[in-house]
Amino acid sequence: MALSDQIKNKMEAIRYQFPTEQALLIPLLHAIQKERGWISKEAMVESAEFLHLPLAKVQEVVTFYTMFNQEPVGKVHLQLCTNISCWLNGSEKLLHCLEKRLNVGCGETTKDGNYTLSEVECLCACGTAPVLQVNDEYYENLSEVKLTQLMDELDAKLKTSEGNVIGKYVDSYPRGPKA
Amino acid sequence: MSAINFPNENRIITKHLEKPDTHLIGHYESVDGYVAAKRVLNEMSGDGVVDEVKKSNLRGRGGAGFPTGMKWSFMPKDPKDAKGNPKPKYLVCNADEGEPGTFKDSLIMNRFPHMLIEGMIIAGHAIGSEVGYIYVRGEYVKEIISVEKAIDEARAKGYLGKDIFGIKGKNFDIFLYRGAGAYICGEETALLNSLEGKRGEPRLKPPFPAQVGAFGMPSCVNNVETFASVPFIIREGAAKFAAMGTEKAGGTRLFCVSGHVERPGVYELPINVNLLDLIEHCGGVRGGRALKAVIPGGASAPMLTASECNVAMDFDSLAKAGTMAGSGGVIVMDETVCIVEAASILLKFYEHESCGQCSQCREGSHWLARMFHRIENGGGTSADLDFISEICGNMAGQTICAFADAVTGPALSSIKKFRHEFEEHIRLGRCPHKHVLVAQQVEA
């Protein structure tokens, strides 16, 4: 796979914002992950070529940042915060709930490829804890009842074409100046 | 304890919180938005702005509480490279909000993005910079979209870009950069590395960012709330801002209250509000339970016991109380909380987030997380407690950045102030609270 024209155009649109080419690396990786869902070895090679960087520079960045998935994830990535304020508000129970319902542990993907479950650190929405990030979207003030409702809704959506846009913002980073 | 006497109309940043559409430029301009920026660009010198900010006693809201005017005055006037060509200067906004318990920058970016932009325009003029970057944590997609829209609006009005506000030759633009999930990138030099497309590893200081910052150029890094406080200072005067706080710290703060209170959320109050009053202001401890402990300034701030909570929340008062005002994240814990488990959760966080550059921090945070986990699960020994202090002693002040110091905050304070709970875990060989919890569930 080569970098899509859409990604290349996005990069050209923001190139003027930075004095170095290397600064485009993280925006580029975000753009790739948005399109493909994860950052493969191949994607790293393509990124290195596109930005004229040694492959090692790309690899060390991909492995440093937790948001870059180094393996494919499910259609819906569930990231539950279990840090202090969420824990004080019952995130532990929610985690057990999800593990039981999906029959997976943290870091694992369901057999049907629908869900990946991860435990994450503070999402900085502690005032509305506990918080679950569903792809890009935060669901806050959760309880076991609300979580079950949410999961039922997601299950239903995944059976339709809506499943492909769950928690994904259309107008998202990176983008250049408005035409 | 007393009710807080601070009318909503005195708020600096969130004055119009209850109104809709505060994120739109139309609303912002209807409430004197961009008045300060216009005045600064037309009437004030850069030094004039720096003086005004110095007089306001504004101190950085990112964690360290460094005086903002002073930081701006460190920026070189006409930096030149080896060949004598002028160097660009960069203004950088730290919007990597990541300190557990903190969620105020999110509110500003979602609801008052123009206040941030105006603050940056003013700061850009003060330090003589034509380019600003806003580094937003990667998970904040909603905030990123909100700020991008506001930047578009400001550009369309001619407030950002070339010849801003119609002034020939006055250029200033802002670009947004999305982080990718690393708490350490909130540390300003790690942030600068990340902005350059590198691993977010902190840099040795000196040189400080004012000399060698983003892309090797002189740079100034401030927090979102710091910038958002600036338009008010210019518009209403430094004296008014200074009068709101203490002698050494002016203005209000956005306190983020979470955990066991009736009404968690962001509350803008005078910077030196009393902690017990603040808790009362949030409806008190949830369910009428007794207070056990408070972390007053984000996860890195040492805990206070209930009896230590009669304290003002400004930087100096909290420092005197042996903790810190940090990021303004106030985490409230009621009597049902197991402090050992709470500390263990915080240490797991630090273990996960250590960037791994310095061995004291990489190994230390790993060992601490394991030891707290072991004690919580009943496998600890009394020698562990002394060993923990020893590890902390080898971490604080021994590393490139202040992350290692941050780790010791919860580690040392929990043991010092709740030692009996640790000893009980060790004596019983289990967590006493886990039992209580099960019993409560059976009752319910």
Ligand SMILES: Cc1cc2nc3c(=O)[nH]c(=O)nc-3n(C[C@H](O)[C@H](O)[C@H](O)COP(=O)(O)O)c2cc1C
């Ligand atoms: C481990 C660590 C994490 C930090 N995280 C943040 C953060 O998320 N946001 C922030 O504004 N400052 C953070 N800081 C503080 C910054 O290094 C820096 O002091 C601040 O952005 C300066 O802005 P101010 O002067 O306006 O406070 C952190 C510092 C350390 C050591």
Ligand code: FES
């Ligand atoms: S602790 Fe979960 S969002 Fe902060």
